[in-house]
Amino acid sequence: MxxxxxxxxxxxxxxxxxxxxxxxxxxxxxxxxxxxxxxxxxxxxxxxxxxxxxxxxxxxxxxxxxxxxxxxxxxxxxxxxxxxxxxxxxxxxxxxxxxxxxxxxxxxxxxxxxxxxxxxxxxxxxxxxxxxxxxxxxxxxxxxxxxxxxxxxxxxxxxxxxxxxxxxxxxxxxxxxxxxxxxLPDPADYLEIAGENKALRESISELRKENLHLKDQITRYRSSPAVKQVNEPYAPILVEKQIPVFYIAIAVAAAIVSLLLGKFFL
Structure with a gap:
């Protein structure tokens, strides 16, 4: 059975x-x-x-x-x-x-x-x-x-x-x-592409900052009073600071007159 x-x-x-x-x-x-x-x-x-x-x-x-x-x-x-x-x-x-x-x-x-x-x-x-x-x-x-x-x-x-x-x-x-x-691309490829895109954006941002900094330096250099223009004639510094002979003669004459007047009144 x-x-x-x-x-x-x-x-x-x-x-x-x-x-x-x-x-x-x-x-x-x-x-x-x-x-x-x-x-x-x-x-x-x-x-x-x-x-x-x-x-x-x-x-x-x-x-x-x-x-x-x-x-x-x-x-x-x-x-x-x-x-x-x-x-x-x-x-x-x-x-x-x-x-x-x-x-x-x-x-x-x-x-x-x-x-x-x-x-x-x-x-x-x-x-x-x-x-x-x-x-x-x-x-x-x-x-x-x-x-x-x-x-x-x-x-x-x-x-x-x-x-x-x-x-x-x-x-x-x-x-x-x-x-x-x-x-479709593998998800890892997406991550790699996203990383490269981020790095490129950061590089572009750094280049823009450097460009602005250079422009600012050029503007300051051009606006500085110590910088001479291209077409400005050259003048020596010593010549600009010399006292004319005429004024020296007047000063000597004034001194002599003052001495004579002093002796006369005394």
Whole structure:
């Protein structure tokens, strides 16, 4: 006799890997589908080893019995290096709670739980870039690619795949228009250009200050009384300061007359 198969209370789709299809110079979104297979409400929480690189909505929530919810995982833009090994992982923690439990404050409920009550499921992240062969296949046989993507995760998952993979299915014309941001310069080039522009502005400012300073010095030099004009005749300084002989003779005569008058009156 075969052993009975017990269905897990929580089904995660995709089950083991979260695929993100580039280009990665813009946000890339993928969808995770969670299904509650039990007759009790289920509370889940999603954690990642790289919280600064991803935006998860919602990262905590509740799923009614036999219902499904979707979680949107957005990978933030970054510089992709194929040689770099990706070690990003996600962990989905879940627990079944009684129907009469208060589910208004899920964070408080989660803090009150015992760690041994939680069920864990781990998924690894996979980064992919659309290859040239895939682009050529999209132009000729986009329908076949759509079937393969749908068969990987079921009918509902084929609709909720990442936006980048959906663009790859639609064909080459739309893919080429979406790929235009990948041809933009690297952010590091922008920083280098901005630095050079700032240095040039500072050099221009210094040259302007030096020019104004030279103009001011020339103006002061020209307005100084010690500076002679170009067309002014040269006159020696000693000649300008000499006393005329006529005035000296008058002074001597006056002295002699004053002596004679002094002797006459005495």
């Amino acid at each position: 075969s052993k009975p198969v017990f269905e897990s209370p929580l089904t995660i789709d995709p089950e083991h890997e979260l695929r993100f299809v580039g280009p990665f110079n813009r946000p890339v979104v993928t969808i995770m589908t969670l299904r509650n297979n039990s007759c009790m409400p289920l509370v889940f929480k999603i954690k990642t080893t790289a919280p600064k690189r991803y935006c998860v909505r919602p990262n905590i929530g509740k799923i009614p019995p036999y219902r499904t919810t979707q979680v949107e995982i957005c990978l933030q833009p970054f510089i992709y290096d194929q040689q770099e090994k990706n070690k990003h992982k996600f962990m989905v923690q879940s627990i079944m709670v009684p129907v009469e439990s208060d589910l208004t404050d899920l964070n408080k409920l989660w803090k009150d739980l015992e760690p041994d009550q939680l069920m864990d499921a781990k998924l690894k992240c996979v980064f992919e870039l659309p290859s040239a062969e895939a682009n050529s296949e999209n132009t000729s046989g986009g329908g076949a690619i759509g079937v393969s993507s749908g068969s990987a995760g079921g009918g509902s998952v084929g609709v909720n795949t990442s936006s980048a993979s959906a663009e790859a299915v639609e064909g080459k014309p739309k893919l080429s228009s979406e790929d235009k941001p990948s041809n």
